[in-house]
Amino acid sequence: MMLNRIHHVAIICTDYEKSKDFYVNILGLSVVQEVYRAERKSYKLDLSVGGLYQIELFSFENPPERPSRPEAAGLRHLAFEVDDVASVAAVLNSRGVKTEEIRIDEHTGKEFTFFSDPDGLPLELYQH
Numbered sequence: 001m002m003l004n005r006i007h008h009v010a011i012i013c014t015d016y017e018k019s020k021d022f023y024v025n026i027l028g029l030s031v032v033q034e035v036y037r038a039e040r041k042s043y044k045l046d047l048s049v050g051g052l053y054q055i056e057l058f059s060f061e062n063p064p065e066r067p068s069r070p071e072a073a074g075l076r077h078l079a080f081e082v083d084d085v086a087s088v089a090a091v092l093n094s095r096g097v098k099t100e101e102i103r104i105d106e107h108t109g110k111e112f113t114f115f116s117d118p119d120g121l122p123l124e125l126y127q128h
Helices: 016-026 085-094
Strands: 008-013 030-037 042-049 053-059 078-082 111-116 122-127
Touching (some): 016 053, 085 111, 085 122
Parallel strands (some): 078 122
Antiparallel strands (some): 111 122
8 A cells, every 4th residue: 555645634614704714815725626515505615735735624514513622532733834933923923813832843853833723723833
């Protein structure tokens, strides 16, 4: 078996328009396609990250909450690679997104910080 790379990450949001605005206008991801699936009363928004990877943003009626903190089993967080953690964090802060204090990965020496999407999904900026 040979896995080439991660193809996409799927995120279910509680407020589609708010999450769409966050991922497109605040994080700057590009819209690949947006589909409304009437039979599910659900949107599926495909987003490009740096022209390479894709995030699928879904809306469903009344999705159950998923605990993310403290450390719950399952996907821990989604990390975005950036060239300069401090400058990207500053842009996010100027757009109303609170980031944690920048830390240094003790194993790689790289900078990183965390922030959250509108549903509290932990997101990370990690130095290239």
